[in-house]
Amino acid sequence: MTFFADFCIPFIVGEIILFTAIAIKYIMWLKGLPKSDKKLILKGAFSPRFFTATWEVIRESLLHHRIFKVNPLLGYMHMSLAFGWFLLISVGWIETIAYLGLKMIPLHGHVFFKYFIPLNEITAHKPMFDFVMDFLLLFVLSGVTLAWIKRMRSRAMGMKKTTQHISFDRIALTALWFVFPVRLLCESVTSAIYGGGSFLTGGIGTLLAAGINTEILHAIYEPLWWLYSCALGIFFVAMPFSRYMHIFTEIPLIFLRHFHLRPEAKEKSYDNFEVEACSRCGICIDPCQLQMQLGINDVQSVYFLRDRRKNRLQQKIANNCLMCGRCEQICPVGINLNTLRLNSRTSMRNIPNESRYKYLKNLDRSSGEGRVGYFAGCMTLLTPNTLSAMQRIFDAAREDVWWADKNGGVCCGRPLKLSGESDSAQKMIDYNKSLFYKHNITILVTSCPICLRIFNEEYKLDGIEVLHHSEYILRLIEQGRLHVNYSTEHTFTYHDPCELGRGSGIYNEPRAVIEAIGTLLEPSHSRKNALCCGSSLANTAINDSQQLTIARNVAEDLDNTGAETIVTACPLCKKAIARGATHQVKDLSEIVAANIL
Amino acid sequence: MINFGFTINKPRTIDLNRNNLNKSNEVIREMPELQTCIGCGSCTASCTAGNLTDFNFRKVHTLVRRGEYQGAYEEMNKCMLCGKCRLVCPRGINTRGVVMLIKRKLGDF
């Protein structure tokens, strides 16, 4: 039997372009990896991590478990398309083997099996396969229907906004929409002419045979297969250049991630896997406060990744992000959106400049002596209530403290890093680090989550434990060095600062401290889902009134808890929320200091 | 530097007849709120870098707006972008954005 017909040509061409393009991409990306990353891959490939990765591929690339968690309907849509199609292919494969035995059959032989082997040529018919294949086709078609609905009316799918696409995406999307309905028609007409098929194709086939003249059926038979082949071919050609590249990229990405490859401060080849693994599902659009509060619709992670992939990223898109991490924590592919945006900013703005910050040399404005160092942070100097509260807490715990920057210090470097000037940030890091070592501290406490984050992530302070003041205060209470007055009369609500919560994973410590003093009432958005105050240093694009709009919305959420005091643990959040709140806004340290026994 | 025993003083006058305001206009077009500056000096007073050097944000951006660009890029490079100025500005000017914008317009990225 020869598995060839003219209509296969579009499919074959598409298939060749697809596999060539993907192969080129993979080879380029893998070749571009730094040595250290290549080593990690070699090490990971022969470790149990390989199997955990395989399991995740099944769970995420096929079943789309994480999307299910965010939005079950959307999860079903993705699962029916991915898992359904996968099953159609694999069951189809088994079907050919079952009929023809193990032998080399070209790919289009499997795909157009029904054309090459219509039922009347088969001696031992296996209706079980017909049923399974029909069932799977129905499964996929249900997903296609949902995709249509999502495009027409995203709200019906539980999404306020869906992604705006570009031309290649539209071509691929249109082709994809055609693939399965056309396949249904092809197989139904085949069944009408030659018999076979189960409840779906068989059923429609019977109806067609009864309703339509056999000559007409024969006349449309060949063109329909052409159409099917073209739809597949066009989809394949568009695929590597459209968002559907994610289908093939997510799989290696999962493996690489399990082998501990990560995006870093500077762009590198690995980033390609993350960037192209974005399926542009648009789940990141809805939680974005720039979209929710300000109606800014073109800067979200999905558009950022798209523009970066197309090499047409603009400063105004890259800079317009709060980096609050709300999208990152919801991204079903688990892309490191903030790190990617940061290294894009670095590529756009980082200019190594040796003469910069020479003035830091030999500078030391610190005061006091002690093993515990306290780094207030620039912003905390504008919230002296926090400073005086920390002083009272240190006094109550009889802690000797070295004050790093009470009289004005040097910035921690994170703001520069957030703006993409990472080489310059390194100068701040080096300066502060040597200052910490010079004063022999063993614990470094800071009240600013922005500083905390960079201390933890970039400073590599061997021998110095870095603590946020919430962690430090909790430790003092637990060690019995600080006694606070508990009263059910006091009601508090807590705002999770982005850099502290999603950024540093500190959710419980501040809450434990608050609960040692009074009752904690949670706002409707809290912990991982907490809102950003809008004043984030990461965003240099929005103006003051836009920041205020976001702050007012957050403040409203917190005011609505009815708590008498809004507590937060970041000077920037405090200032922002105070602009919009009707209740008093205090730093965690203030409520502790006010209730020391 | 060789000392010739004399210096050539730049004219002190800000000559708006001669200064080329193109860059200045571009800066203002992208950041119109910069025009709302009332020169209160809060930014400079709170400035972390200004605490350690002679960097004066208010003066530099005012000079840029007058078309006096010389040295502005180098001056802005003293800024640590810490953001205190944005927090104290009574006009709500996006000062960090201004620093980055002026560097972009006068620098090389």
Add this chain to the structure above:
Amino acid sequence: MKHVIVIGGGVAGMQCAAELAMQDIKVTLLEKKSDTGGKVRGWHKLFPTFTPADEVLSGLRHKMALTQNITTKTGCEATTITPQKVTLSTGESINCDAVVVATGYTLFDAHIKEEYGYGIYDNVITSADLEEMFNKDDVRMKDGSTPRRIAILHCVGSRDEKVCQRHCSKVCCVTGVKQAIELKQMYPAADVFNFYMDIRMFGPGYEEMYREAQQKYNVHFVRGRISEVSPNIDNRLQIKAEDTLTGRPLKMGVDMLVLLIGMKSNDHNASLKADCGLQCQNSGFMQPKDSFLHNTESNIEGIFYAGAITAPKNVAEALNDGATAALRVKDWLNKQ
């Protein structure tokens, strides 16, 4: 006899009540506090003439006592207002023929500008606190000693986006100069520094007072807004500003810092808007029908405004407003 309710017993309300009463109109004056006089009760002397505030208040009280037409109800607040009826927080309601709302303004809460250290450091006080000290003739630091160096900071809670107060409160500049003079009169040896963004001496005699402060009293004026206050080693207040006229950062230790707090729209205005249908401006102050010919009338016929409820005003302007509102009310009642 027609009956008008005047809400708010500050100078504008008192003036309005007195003028109406003299026109043979029955007036009920509602005051939230235990006594009439409003914010002026807390002031010592009024600029630019240094007239004791008490003099103005007793003059007004005297004028109100000329007829028997005024009933003053203290300790009561109005909740809903219509031209025909005012309901009090006690639940009682009073019928009337017209209403004048003269509830004034709210003083900006200096705690909000945390960087200035009000409520954190002992010797950071507000201009209102200073007036109270003047009234008690007891201007001293917390530990009882005399201040040798005093800084007065203008525009606290005015012209400041960060606290959502865009407007100029108008009276603080003049108050700052007045208080500087009073401080110098009290402590001639002390140094007094005014930190300002702009000095707005808009009224008669104000510029002359400013000049006198500079020339006669040697009050220092620094053009720059204080950005931070912190305690320094010898327990003084360390203040940081930019001396914008020299373009250099400035820091100094002072014994006392006076914050010239601005006039915020009355906190009550939001409920006037929500419950009574009266219109507010963006600043939160009530919106008069127009700024010229009907500046004491509201968007509701029969409800009038007097004083600082519509904008920051000095005492003299508030008094004028009270009288004007009384005339407008009378005109309107005659037309009914």
